[in-house]
Amino acid sequence: MPYVNIRITREGATAAQKAELIEGVTQLLQDVLGKNRSTTFVIIDEVDTDNWGVGGEPVTKLRAAANAARGET
Amino acid sequence: MPYVNIRITREGATAAQKAELIEGVTQLLQDVLGKNRSTTFVIIDEVDTDNWGVGGEPVTKLRAAANAARGET
Amino acid sequence: MPYVNIRITREGATAAQKAELIEGVTQLLQDVLGKNRSTTFVIIDEVDTDNWGVGGEPVTKLRAAANAARGET
Amino acid sequence: MPYVNIRITREGATAAQKAELIEGVTQLLQDVLGKNRSTTFVIIDEVDTDNWGVGGEPVTKLRAAANAARGET
Amino acid sequence: MPYVNIRITREGATAAQKAELIEGVTQLLQDVLGKNRSTTFVIIDEVDTDNWGVGGEPVTKLRAAANAARGET
Amino acid sequence: MPYVNIRITREGATAAQKAELIEGVTQLLQDVLGKNRSTTFVIIDEVDTDNWGVGGEPVTKLRAAANAARGET
Numbered sequence: 001m002p003y004v005n006i007r008i009t010r011e012g013a014t015a016a017q018k019a020e021l022i023e024g025v026t027q028l029l030q031d032v033l034g035k036n037r038s039t040t041f042v043i044i045d046e047v048d049t050d051n052w053g054v055g056g057e058p059v060t061k062l063r064a065a066a067n068a069a070r071g072e073t
Numbered sequence: 074m075p076y077v078n079i080r081i082t083r084e085g086a087t088a089a090q091k092a093e094l095i096e097g098v099t100q101l102l103q104d105v106l107g108k109n110r111s112t113t114f115v116i117i118d119e120v121d122t123d124n125w126g127v128g129g130e131p132v133t134k135l136r137a138a139a140n141a142a143r144g145e146t
Numbered sequence: 147m148p149y150v151n152i153r154i155t156r157e158g159a160t161a162a163q164k165a166e167l168i169e170g171v172t173q174l175l176q177d178v179l180g181k182n183r184s185t186t187f188v189i190i191d192e193v194d195t196d197n198w199g200v201g202g203e204p205v206t207k208l209r210a211a212a213n214a215a216r217g218e219t
Numbered sequence: 220m221p222y223v224n225i226r227i228t229r230e231g232a233t234a235a236q237k238a239e240l241i242e243g244v245t246q247l248l249q250d251v252l253g254k255n256r257s258t259t260f261v262i263i264d265e266v267d268t269d270n271w272g273v274g275g276e277p278v279t280k281l282r283a284a285a286n287a288a289r290g291e292t
Numbered sequence: 293m294p295y296v297n298i299r300i301t302r303e304g305a306t307a308a309q310k311a312e313l314i315e316g317v318t319q320l321l322q323d324v325l326g327k328n329r330s331t332t333f334v335i336i337d338e339v340d341t342d343n344w345g346v347g348g349e350p351v352t353k354l355r356a357a358a359n360a361a362r363g364e365t
Numbered sequence: 366m367p368y369v370n371i372r373i374t375r376e377g378a379t380a381a382q383k384a385e386l387i388e389g390v391t392q393l394l395q396d397v398l399g400k401n402r403s404t405t406f407v408i409i410d411e412v413d414t415d416n417w418g419v420g421g422e423p424v425t426k427l428r429a430a431a432n433a434a435r436g437e438t
Binding site for chain 5 (some may be wrong): 008009020025033035052055056059
């Protein structure tokens with residue numbers, strides 16, 4: 001009866017991709033630990049890029065910097 | 074000073090129902106463990122059915138299958 | 147299919163008390179939202195008092211201060 | 220590689236304030252524990268006041284009571 | 293930069309199995325969403341069976357009942 | 366009334382360092398958002414290095430590799 005929480009930035013993951021994550025994690029727990037699929041929960045949280053920080057900066061800013069860098073090339 | 078996080082699918086829980094959950098959990102922690110009500114936090118997360126999986130499938134799909142099954146009867 | 151996470155300080159909750167919390171929360175979710183008991187998960191995390199802070203102080207220190215205050219009366 | 224999750228009520232925190240929280244927590248973990256900034260994650264969850272309870276009551280109701288009390292003065 | 297939290301009951305998962313979960317989830321996020329492996333975090337929490345409830349009962353009790361049932365066959 | 370959860374690897378953080386984190390985060394939330402210190406919760410989870418993965422590998426293995434690399438210099 002595992003519980004899995006996947007947190008990603010909200011950047012356009014589709015329902016089909018989320019279904020693939022749910023299936024993939026459920027299968028993995030069955031394969032590695034023999035867990036019962038029917039009582040495996042997977043919850044995906046999509047987080048605004050303003051609300052997710054890495055290296056002390058919001059992802060919003062990191063994405064803007066990466067885009068600017070690409071534009072300059 | 075307990076912290077309780079309740080995660081449910083976003084399927085129309087009303088403010089009144091959420092208030093009832095908050096009161097009920099707070100009371101339970103007071104009754105069972107003698108916890109101070111004033112420092113008990115309860116946070117309810119409502120999760121889109123596309124983002125919650127059980128048995129390897131998104132709840133969106135499980136609900137649609139259940140509705141279809143009901144329709145067929 | 148709710149998921150509930152209860153976090154309390156590790157201060158001697160017994161297995162019987164934890165079973166009472168599990169039953170109580172499961173019943174509450176059934177009563178208030180009609181949730182299916184069989185797919186309700188409740189996970190209790192017991193946290194060392196050094197690792198839990200309120201008001202800027204570890205609970206270890208708050209408990210010691212409360213005990214000292216009681217001793218002084 | 221710390222992971223920090225800050226949960227606050229959704230009451231108008233700006234992108235600039237959230238960036239300040241991200242930077243502040245990242246710096247704190249570097250100062251106190253020598254953690255590598257580049258692999259420090261900070262995620263901020265903003266929670267509706269109907270979904271956050273303290274002392275058995277939703278914050279929505281606590282805020283309304285506080286406003287009413289201020290109005291009466 | 294995904295963050296994944298896997299919660300399972302503490303029932304003897306080995307370090308090798310946990311490494312397999314870490315690798316499997318990281319690969320899945322790369323395959324499905326193109327996520328960068330180097331900033332994917334996976335944290336596994338192992339929870340005592342007294343502290344995990346399903347259907348209103350601690351897993352400790354469910355396991356004992358299942359063992360008793362097997363013994364009776 | 367913020368709730369902050371700090372997750373770090375279990376690698377010897379002292380009670381004094383954890384108290385410093387608790388105080389620092391509480392102060393930060395007061396400074397940036399005007400949050401009330403007395404209802405700010407900070408919970409620190411220390412996670413075994415076998416149970417924390419980055420880049421698809423358990424931290425246990427990353428630390429061993431780093432130590433080996435240092436030894437070779």
